[in-house]
Amino acid sequence: MKDLTSATGDFAERLRRDLPAAAFREMEPRYLEEPRGRWAGRDGLLLAPGTTEEVATIVRAAADACVPVVPYGGGTGLVGGQIAADLDAPIVLSLERMNRIRKVDATENAITVEAGVILQSVQEAAEAADRLFPLTIAAQGSARIGGVLSTNAGGVNVLRYGNARDLCLGIEAVLPDGSILRGLSPLRKNNTGYDLRHLLIGAEGTLGIITAATLKLLPRPVHTGAAMMAVRDPAAALDLLNLARDRIGEGVSAFELIGRMGLDFLAETMPEVRLPLGTPDWSVLIDLGLGVSGDPQAALEDLFAVAHEAALVTDGVVAQSEGQRRDFWTLRESIPEANRRIGSVSSHDISVPIASIPAFISEGPAAIAAIGEFRINCFGHVGDGNLHYNVFPMPGRSRADHDEDRKAIKTAVHDLVHAHHGSVSAEHGVGRLKVGDLETYLDPGKLAAMRAIKRALDPAGILNPGAVLRAN
Amino acid sequence: MKDLTSATGDFAERLRRDLPAAAFREMEPRYLEEPRGRWAGRDGLLLAPGTTEEVATIVRAAADACVPVVPYGGGTGLVGGQIAADLDAPIVLSLERMNRIRKVDATENAITVEAGVILQSVQEAAEAADRLFPLTIAAQGSARIGGVLSTNAGGVNVLRYGNARDLCLGIEAVLPDGSILRGLSPLRKNNTGYDLRHLLIGAEGTLGIITAATLKLLPRPVHTGAAMMAVRDPAAALDLLNLARDRIGEGVSAFELIGRMGLDFLAETMPEVRLPLGTPDWSVLIDLGLGVSGDPQAALEDLFAVAHEAALVTDGVVAQSEGQRRDFWTLRESIPEANRRIGSVSSHDISVPIASIPAFISEGPAAIAAIGEFRINCFGHVGDGNLHYNVFPMPGRSRADHDEDRKAIKTAVHDLVHAHHGSVSAEHGVGRLKVGDLETYLDPGKLAAMRAIKRALDPAGILNPGAVLRAN
CATH class of the missing domain: 3.30.70.2190 (Alpha-Beta Plaits)
Structure with missing residues (x-):
């Protein structure tokens, strides 16, 4: 892997020759912040391409110059996938201008949208065609489809309709060499080679930048x-x-x-x-x-x-x-x-096998008892084994009293999840928050294969470096 | 890519030190033949490992010696994926002895089976637990789960329950370097890195050998x-x-x-x-x-x-x-x-967008009219856009009368499918039959990325060479 460089003035100047002026935006603080305030980007070249070809132009130039690219959707991710705090002036590539609904087809039961379309707009377009797009998450008013797919978002209807990946029939994406993967398709049965759609979904922008997707529509319950x-x-x-x-x-x-x-x-x-x-x-x-x-x-x-x-x-x-x-x-x-409002010490997006939920819940308090006295609020999508497991101070104490305990609680909860063959990232993704957890808990065979695939598709390591896999 | 060698006597002798005698079987003609008689293997070292570790031992030895490995499930595939006619004595690795149902869990709604379990046995085990495993294909009495997943089999219930990939929660597989991917899991929500499960499903044994899988069970309709x-x-x-x-x-x-x-x-x-x-x-x-x-x-x-x-x-x-x-x-x-019984000239496993089915059906006869006079039987899973499109001689003529026409008909049908943004392999896979079709019709970006992934995971090209991607 070569050394990455910054999106300097020279690099930006060269890009100006190949991109329309509308693709260049003034950097604003909101592109360098995230909802929980855990990471902050230092600076970056904010680009908002209007077409897939413009995305390809940017990625090609970035690959040539070894400039890192951080894809940016709605900015609602909770694991720092959209913020590269440790990079000096990367490209921040926002999909916000790619917000066209390309096609809604009620006969086909499919909708094709660009990556910058807001999730709620997809739901509304489906409803206008008397169809249902069932993915429902708290951030649906600002989350964009590219990010929803890149993080394989979940939500409350997964039990019936599956995760984001299960609702995606085809994708268009720009690969790390700037080539375009043209995989938009409503086909339900298509066995022509490796399923790159599912490889890019959930890859959090590290293997390609999703620019558009064909999504499933479903009958609306009567x-x-x-x-x-x-x-x-x-x-x-x-x-x-x-x-x-x-x-x-x-x-x-x-x-x-x-x-x-x-x-x-x-x-x-x-x-x-x-x-x-x-x-x-x-x-x-x-x-x-x-x-x-x-x-x-x-x-x-x-x-x-x-x-x-x-x-x-x-x-x-x-x-x-x-x-x-x-x-x-x-x-x-x-x-x-x-x-x-109560103020959690620590919150955990975890899942365990459904049949293990009772044992996990009963063993949880003992797992953290040695660290201190806490209140636990456990709730969530039990049909998917996905629990939100949140740890709170006792009445009269505050989260600040437990700043020292946070890491130990996280380790104890994740260890217990791992002992139950569960997942330390159920629906929010890995981002930059859980890179170390992956190294601790993930099957080494899987981790090695992931690294080999990353190296093969992105040899210079320009796409979202430091997310999912440690940049080195 | 290095030159591949044969599984010679010396190689077999070395393997005998590391594997139990039960893993060695006499080669029989049925492992070198396939249902439609289009390919025939010349010879091979037939191995039937009993455990995942034995599969890993074989693949590691094969990788060291550059001996090709052709995975073999139930032998029911229709595209030659299980027959390497152009290889001189590869390893034919049959999963038939890995036929244990490891766990059925009605609370979890999941079943974990080894790759050699017959599809129908999975259906029966589900039923015994008052659950449904909905995948239904004509070959279910002999197709084995490893092959069913490696080809992402379809069938009549895809409309409601999805393809094989949609029914698989986790897989265990041996990767081309002999490492083991331990991904058996009933988790419904798990966003910890790249989805290698979906990459291996449908890869037809070219990226890894699936040794076991955790499959979804569903409620039985009342x-x-x-x-x-x-x-x-x-x-x-x-x-x-x-x-x-x-x-x-x-x-x-x-x-x-x-x-x-x-x-x-x-x-x-x-x-x-x-x-x-x-x-x-x-x-x-x-x-x-x-x-x-x-x-x-x-x-x-x-x-x-x-x-x-x-x-x-x-x-x-x-x-x-x-x-x-x-x-x-x-x-x-x-x-x-x-x-x-009528005897088709040519049969096609294709799909088109559902909304395009009427146009495709009406344009079909004209597309082959220039080649000759034929009867067309078009039927299939219209809910998935998956049509079986079969071309027959006119009454009084036989399929042998049209031996010269077969290639032209195939090209005409596939061209029409492609014009409608359809798939030339809907549910049977690519195997060795459709390698050329992929090169003709597949998105070049996808094909290039597939090749990069194959090279990254299987640099020596030992796993099922010549299937899906041309060996070179």
């Missing part, structure tokens, strides 16, 4: 409904999930586990949020979307009756209106805000 | 049903598919298009097969699997009524019993046998 049920314990939540899927099939759109701590935090910090079941130790939010002859309310009432008979649930309420369903979701979606 | 409907034309079939999915959601398990020629062939060669609608120009077989409160018969009758009102369908029959549903499927599944 009837929706939701229920909250108090469950005996986390194991009962799993049994309830399987019971629900056995009876209702793919109609189960989301299945969220909520621990008592989250409800207590809501009661303390956001008393306006309604808690329909009070504060049971463990409860679940179940969301259904059914076809024309489906009756979600009846299905949920039936599920509750069967689950109650089996002693899985102790209490429950089925939404009687769309408004009540929204209230349930408001509760669930307010938990992260309540967490912020 | 109520199933089927209907056959005569449609106005192929465009009406697409509208009917979307109507069905809008009303019934994911409950639509299969949606098969059947052309009149297929029904005529059945009437001529297999008169015992019942044709419930006679011989309409175009008809579809719709299969449903619904949850506990679903009523497939009512849903299909409702669909027919709405579709008839919209003038999409002209006739229809809803199965009144499981026996009648099986009759419908017997009809569909007998078409390939009827094709064999």
